[in-house]
Amino acid sequence: MILTDALGNAHTPVDTTPRIASLVPSITDLLFSLDLGDQLVARTGFCIHPREAVRNVPKVGGTKTVKLDRLRELAPTHIIVNIDENTRPTVDKLREFVPNIIVTHPCAPEDNLGLYQLLGGIFRREAQARTLSEALTHELDALRGRHFLPRRVLYAIWQDPWMTVSRDTYISRMLKLVNFHTWPEDPAPVQCGVEKSGDCARPNRPDTRYPTFRWSSDVVRNIDCVLLSTEPYSFTEEHVDALEKQIGKPVYLVDGEMVSWYGSRAIEGVRYLGQLARELR
Numbered sequence: 001m002i003l004t005d006a007l008g009n010a011h012t013p014v015d016t017t018p019r020i021a022s023l024v025p026s027i028t029d030l031l032f033s034l035d036l037g038d039q040l041v042a043r044t045g046f047c048i049h050p051r052e053a054v055r056n057v058p059k060v061g062g063t064k065t066v067k068l069d070r071l072r073e074l075a076p077t078h079i080i081v082n083i084d085e086n087t088r089p090t091v092d093k094l095r096e097f098v099p100n101i102i103v104t105h106p107c108a109p110e111d112n113l114g115l116y117q118l119l120g121g122i123f124r125r126e127a128q129a130r131t132l133s134e135a136l137t138h139e140l141d142a143l144r145g146r147h148f149l150p151r152r153v154l155y156a157i158w159q160d161p162w163m164t165v166s167r168d169t170y171i172s173r174m175l176k177l178v179n180f181h182t183w184p185e186d187p188a189p190v191q192c193g194v195e196k197s198g199d200c201a202r203p204n205r206p207d208t209r210y211p212t213f214r215w216s217s218d219v220v221r222n223i224d225c226v227l228l229s230t231e232p233y234s235f236t237e238e239h240v241d242a243l244e245k246q247i248g249k250p251v252y253l254v255d256g257e258m259v260s261w262y263g264s265r266a267i268e269g270v271r272y273l274g275q276l277a278r279e280l281r
Contacts, residue, residue, distance in 0.1 A: 003121045006083060006105035011122050014078075018123060021076035022047060023063055024085050027104060028054065030115070030263030031080075033132060034125040042074045049257075049265070066090050072097050078122070080104060106262040108173040109270060112136055115263065132264055139270040140177070148179035148277050152224045155182050157256070158233045161212040168209050171260050175227075177270065178277035183223050184211070220247045225280070231256035252280060 003011045021042035022028040028047035031040055032054075043057045044066070058074060061067040063085045071079075071094075079098045081091055083105040094101055102122065106115055113133050120129025155171060157163050165171045165182055172182040186208070213219060226243060228235035228251060237253055244251045257265060258272040 001121060003118050005103045005118060007103045009101075009103065011100065011102060011118075013122055013124055016077075019075060019077045020123070021060070021071060021074065021079045021098075023060075023066060023090075024080060024082040024104065025049070025063070026261040026263040026265055027080050027082065027119075028057075029261065029265055030119065033264035034116075034120055034123065034128045036119075036123055036125060039123070041076055042071055064090070066094075068093055078102060080119070106170055107168075108170065109136075109140060109177060109262075109266055111170075112262050112266045132267065135267045136270070139267055143177050143270055143274050146274065149281070150179045150181060151280070152222065153180045153182055153227050154219070154223045154225075155227045155229060155254075155259075156233075156235070157210065157229050157231075159235075159239075162214065163210055163212050166209050166211060170262060174259050174266075174269065174273060178273050180227075180277070183219070184213075215247060220249055223249060225250040225252060227252055227254045229254055229256035229259065231260070250280075252276075 001013055003013075005011060018039050019041045020031065020036060020039050022031055022040060023044055025044065025047045028040070028043050029049040031037065032050050037053050040057050042060045043054060044061060044063050045059045046063055047054055047057075058070070060071045060074070064087050066086075068090075076098055078100040079094055080102045081094075081104070083103065091101060102118070104115060104118075106112055113136065116129040116132045120126050153175065155165050155175065157165060164184070166184070167173075167182055167186050175182055226247070226249060228239055228243070230253065235253060240251045240253050254276060255272060258269040261269065
């Protein structure tokens with residue numbers, strides 16, 4: 001069986017016990033859901049789920065500040081990276097000593113089905129992957145069977161400077177499941193994907209996918225509400241209260257993991273969005 005990752009690189013199922021390093025928090029969570037925790041030999045400091053289990057997995061820095069010497073000592077046979085999370089220079093250096101690098105890049109909730117199949121196939125966890133696929137499909141079908149009033153939302157992921165998400169992101173497509181349409185409207189259609197360059201890749205037009213902005217009357221006029229994400233910036237209810245007073249529009253705190261983490265967390269995330277839309281109604 002040949003399995004293809006986000007860059008089109010072919011991978012074959014393992015024939016020996018793998019030593020897996022994950023440089024993507026949501027992928028680390030997924031690996032445990034696939035019963036691969038015993039094969040995980042390295043993670044980043046941002047890989048915090050499942051909380052008890054990951055404590056036994058060595059940390060090798062951050063998603064963009066990987067400790068290459070430490071990772072080399074741990075001798076992984078496979079490393080899983082993500083186009084948004086990890087940098088091209090880091091991946092280029094990893095290729096010097098890691099036999100198999102698996103590149104991921106989910107762009108929509110449905111892409112998780114392919115992600116389950118990819119990792120389940122490579123690491124021979126097909127049954128676990130099918131279970132996750134069935135669970136996600138069930139949640140997606142349940143959500144699509146409901147009617148949600150359209151809502152124009154600004155999903156903030158950072159401040160100083162303020163940053164949001166374009167419609168060419170996984171987050172925006174998750175929100176669209178409940179008829180939340182993110183601001184800004186993209187000035188032109190952007191194909192979610194990658195531009196190949198050698199053995200690595202970069203997102204198409206990265207400057208437009210997570211744009212900065214300034215609050216103005218025009219911005220406020222074009223939105224119904226603001227969603228402040230708990231990650232990557234740790235927005236709190238204090239931020240919610242302050243921003244509501246500033247702009248005069250409803251502001252809500254949302255669980256960033258539920259909206260932005262793909263992998264097995266997406267199953268709970270889809271259910272969370274349905275509950276959130278019901279509460280905001």
